Amino acid sequence: MSAQATVTAKARSAQAALRFVLPVIVFAAGILAWELLVRIKGIPPYVLPAPSVIVLTLIKDWAVLSQSLATTLLTTLEGFAAASIGGIALALLFNQSKWVEYSLFPYAIVLQVTPVIAIAPLLLIYLEQQTAVVACAFIVAFFPVLSNTTLGLNSVDRNLAGLFQLYGASKPQTLRFLELPAALPYILGGLRIAGGLSLIGAVVAEIAAGTAGAGSGLAYRIAESGYRLNIPRMFAALLLLSLAGIVIYGVLAVVSHLVLRRWHESALGKEN
Amino acid sequence: MSSGKNPPAADAGLTHLAVSLRGVTKTYDNGVMALGPFDLTVRKGEFISLLGPSGCGKSTGLRLIAELSAPSSGIVRVAHHEGMVQPGHGIGFVFQEPTLMPWTSVRENVRLPLRLAGVPKAEACGRADAALASVGLADFADAFPRELSGGMKMRVSLARALVTDPDILLMDEPFAALDEITRFRLNNDLLALWRSLGKTVIFVTHSVFESVYLSQRVVVMTARPGRIQADIRIETVEPRGEAFRTSAAYSDYCRKVSAALAPSYSGQSTL
Numbered sequence: 001m002s003a004q005a006t007v008t009a010k011a012r013s014a015q016a017a018l019r020f021v022l023p024v025i026v027f028a029a030g031i032l033a034w035e036l037l038v039r040i041k042g043i044p045p046y047v048l049p050a051p052s053v054i055v056l057t058l059i060k061d062w063a064v065l066s067q068s069l070a071t072t073l074l075t076t077l078e079g080f081a082a083a084s085i086g087g088i089a090l091a092l093l094f095n096q097s098k099w100v101e102y103s104l105f106p107y108a109i110v111l112q113v114t115p116v117i118a119i120a121p122l123l124l125i126y127l128e129q130q131t132a133v134v135a136c137a138f139i140v141a142f143f144p145v146l147s148n149t150t151l152g153l154n155s156v157d158r159n160l161a162g163l164f165q166l167y168g169a170s171k172p173q174t175l176r177f178l179e180l181p182a183a184l185p186y187i188l189g190g191l192r193i194a195g196g197l198s199l200i201g202a203v204v205a206e207i208a209a210g211t212a213g214a215g216s217g218l219a220y221r222i223a224e225s226g227y228r229l230n231i232p233r234m235f236a237a238l239l240l241l242s243l244a245g246i247v248i249y250g251v252l253a254v255v256s257h258l259v260l261r262r263w264h265e266s267a268l269g270k271e272n
Numbered sequence: 273m274s275s276g277k278n279p280p281a282a283d284a285g286l287t288h289l290a291v292s293l294r295g296v297t298k299t300y301d302n303g304v305m306a307l308g309p310f311d312l313t314v315r316k317g318e319f320i321s322l323l324g325p326s327g328c329g330k331s332t333g334l335r336l337i338a339e340l341s342a343p344s345s346g347i348v349r350v351a352h353h354e355g356m357v358q359p360g361h362g363i364g365f366v367f368q369e370p371t372l373m374p375w376t377s378v379r380e381n382v383r384l385p386l387r388l389a390g391v392p393k394a395e396a397c398g399r400a401d402a403a404l405a406s407v408g409l410a411d412f413a414d415a416f417p418r419e420l421s422g423g424m425k426m427r428v429s430l431a432r433a434l435v436t437d438p439d440i441l442l443m444d445e446p447f448a449a450l451d452e453i454t455r456f457r458l459n460n461d462l463l464a465l466w467r468s469l470g471k472t473v474i475f476v477t478h479s480v481f482e483s484v485y486l487s488q489r490v491v492v493m494t495a496r497p498g499r500i501q502a503d504i505r506i507e508t509v510e511p512r513g514e515a516f517r518t519s520a521a522y523s524d525y526c527r528k529v530s531a532a533l534a535p536s537y538s539g540q541s542t543l
Contacts, residue, residue, distance in 0.1 A: 159371040162340050166365050167385045167436075177384070181375045263374045263416050 049232040054239065057232040065221065065233075069240050072202055072217040075130075076248070079137020079198040084191055086138065087145025095153045095179070096171075112143040116201055120208035133205040133217075140201030141194040148190030152183025185264050188256040195248040203241065218244075289351060290316045290440050290472040291337055296346030297497070298332050305497040306332045309346065312491065312500070316351070316439070319466055319473040321483035321490045323529065325536040329498030330476040331368075334442045337474065338365050350440065364433030364471075366443040370425035372417040372432075378404065379413040382432045389436070403431040406465065423454035427461075434465070440472045448478070459485055460513070467511055480533065484525045485517055492532040502532035 031051045037043070038050040045053050058065065090108070094101035116136055123132040156179055164174050206219035218237045225233040260267040297308030307329035314320055322330045335341045336348050350362065372381045379400050386396035404410050407427040417425055426446060433441060447455045463486060466473055477483050483490045484506055492502040506525050508516055516522050 157371065159367045159369055160373065162335075163365065163367070163371055163384075164388070165340060166338055166363065167388045169388045173388055177387070178373070181373065184375070263376075263418060 046229050046231050049235055053232050054235045058236040058239065061233055061236060065218070065236060065240060068216055068218045068221045068237065069244065072199075072206065072219065072241070073244060075133050075202040075206070075217060076137060076199045076244070078134045079141055079201055080195055080248075082134060082138040083141035083145055083194050083198055087142040087190065087194070088149050088187065090142075091146050091149035091153060092175070094150055108143060108146060111139055116140050117204050117208065120205045123205070124209055129209055133202060133209060136205035136208075137198040137201035140204070141198040144193040144197065145187070145190040148186045148193075149183055152186030153179050155186065156182045185260055185266060188252075188259060192249065192252045192256060195252045196245055199241070199245050199248060288316055289349075290314045290318070291351070291474065292347075292349045293333070293336070294347045294349075296333075296336060296343045296348055298329065298336060298341070299344045307336075307498045308344075310499060314472060314474060316472055317470050318489065319475065319487045321475045321477055321487040322493060323477055323480065323483045323490055323533065324493030324498060324501075325495050325533075326478060328493045328495050328536070330478075330493060331444050333498065334365075334444050334474065334476055337440075338363050338442055340365075362439045364436060364438035364441045366426075366429050366433045366441070366446045368445045368448055370417070370422075370429040372425060372428055374417050376416075377413065378409065378415050378417065378420070378428050381417065381428060382413075382435050385432060385436045399435055400431075403435040404428070406434065407431045407461065421454075422450055423458060426450065426458060430462070430465075434469070438471065440474065443473065443475045445476050445478065447482070455482070456517075462486065463512060480526055480529050484522060484529055485512070490525075490529050492529060495536045501535065502529075504529055504532065 035050050035052060038048060049057070090104070094105065116139055119139065120132070120136050123135050126132075127135060160178060160182075164178050169177070202217065203219040206217040207223055210220035210223040218241050221237045222234050225231070225237065257267050291312070291314040293310055293312040295309045295311060297305065297310070299305045310329075310333065312333070322333060324330050332341070336343050337350060339348075373384070379397065382400040382403055383396045386399060391399075401410065401413055404413055407430050409424060409427050409431065412420065412424065417428065420428065429446070447458050450458065459482065475483070475486060488506060490504045490506060491500055492504065493499065494501045504525070508519075508521055
């Protein structure tokens with residue numbers, strides 16, 4: 001029996017290794033094919049730069065690009081913070097009063113379904129540039145936090161709610177000890193989506209602002225390099241944006257796992 | 273509490289009663305009459321079972337006593353010992369499901385009622401540990417609910433109901449979802465706790481055998497709307513144990529209670 005258990009454990013770890021190794025092989029093969037294609041066909045870098053050229057550009061232009069990366073990350077972080085606090089606060093407000101929810105929820109949806117790229121130019125007219133960019137990131141990212149938190153607050157176990165009522169729990173007590181913990185997995189799910197979306201919002205706003213002639217974020221670098229036909233730098237900036245998105249998602253996923261690992265189904269191993 | 277609205281003279285008869293329901297009915301918003309008219313008196317320290325077909329309003333009755341819902345008509349009165357600060361603390365409730373908070377430890381779950389009442393942390397933790405010890409789970413205070421078996425979760429739920437030292441313990445089909453072996457063990461443990469703590473227990477069940485084994489009185493209810501069909505006193509040598517479960521007296525009582533329950537399942541009911 002224990003031998004069998006070892007075999008299944010081995011099979012499982014082999015599968016885990018495959019899940020890691022396979023994408024890496026695909027990635028390496030893709031990069032290699034790209035490099036070979038560019039070299040054999042002799043494609044000039046202003047049409048399609050080879051991966052090696054992109055990496056070299058990244059190193060050469062690191063001073064400029066790292067500056068832009070920091071700007072974009074800061075914007076994303078501010079937008080994400082605003083979206084998290086705003087989304088959760090609004091959901092709590094909705095939870096306290098149905099009147100407020102009925103009055104405001106349609107506008108939250110309107111804000112969500114209107115493409116942010118169309119709102120950005122208007123925001124840039126009325127707000128200071130940095131504020132406008134953060135506002136864009138906020139608009140894109142707050143809705144998943146709001147709707148997930150609302151869902152979570154409404155998913156409280158009925159018997160537990162009855163228990164709190166039985167023991168005469170006050171509204172703040174019910175919120176703190178029951179509703180917020182019960183909603184936590186939903187809130188974290190919303191935050192995970194919001195992290196990626198605030199990066200998108202920041203990039204959209206930067207591009208809109210960039211065409212207006214100002215800004216220094218990564219998206220602005222992409223637009224600027226495009227005008228100058230500096231294609232390798234466009235790719236390098238894109239690479240950084242991609243990496244930033246992956247890191248944001250990874251950090252939020254790890255935080256979510258650490259917070260939920262002791263109790264929530266989503267964070268438990270399959271064998272339990 | 274509802275007793276406060278009544279003249280003091282009416283309260284005089286309540287001194288040795290734990291719970292009294294007079295002409296209580298409950299009609300839900302959708303027009304379904306779940307209960308009544310229903311009269312029930314429970315003496316202090318008594319262990320009674322409410323037995324009936326599903327949907328007969330047993331749970332509704334418990335919720336009325338716990339003041340989790342209000343009666344449509346009639347009077348519900350629950351006795352409280354002096355010095356009760358907040359309503360509800362004289363009542364411990366055990367639900368059909370363990371109803372534990374999955375995000376926190378067993379100790380925190382048991383401490384919850386005290387925490388809500390503002391009992392200082394050190395004292396509350398001590399009382400939570402004592403309550404856990406009384407249900408045999410002293411070693412599991414730091415475990416999380418998902419790490420426990422179904423029977424252990426139910427014990428935690430029982431410990432939480434006992435932690436406020438309530439006068440009345442309301443139990444809503446607490447062992448219905450457990451396997452028979454676990455259920456028998458918990459039956460014995462519950463009887464032992466009842467004997468040592470002297471609480472009033474109102475136990476809702478749909479098992480004839482469980483109701484006869486546990487209670488001093490079995491109140492058999494009719495199908496919806498729930499009324500009292502029979503009120504059967506179970507008299508035997510105390511303390512009860514496994515010997516009672518296999519005795520002739522036990523099977524006689526089971527037969528008697530089953531007979532009282534028969535109209536509910538033999539098709540004579542209106543449903």
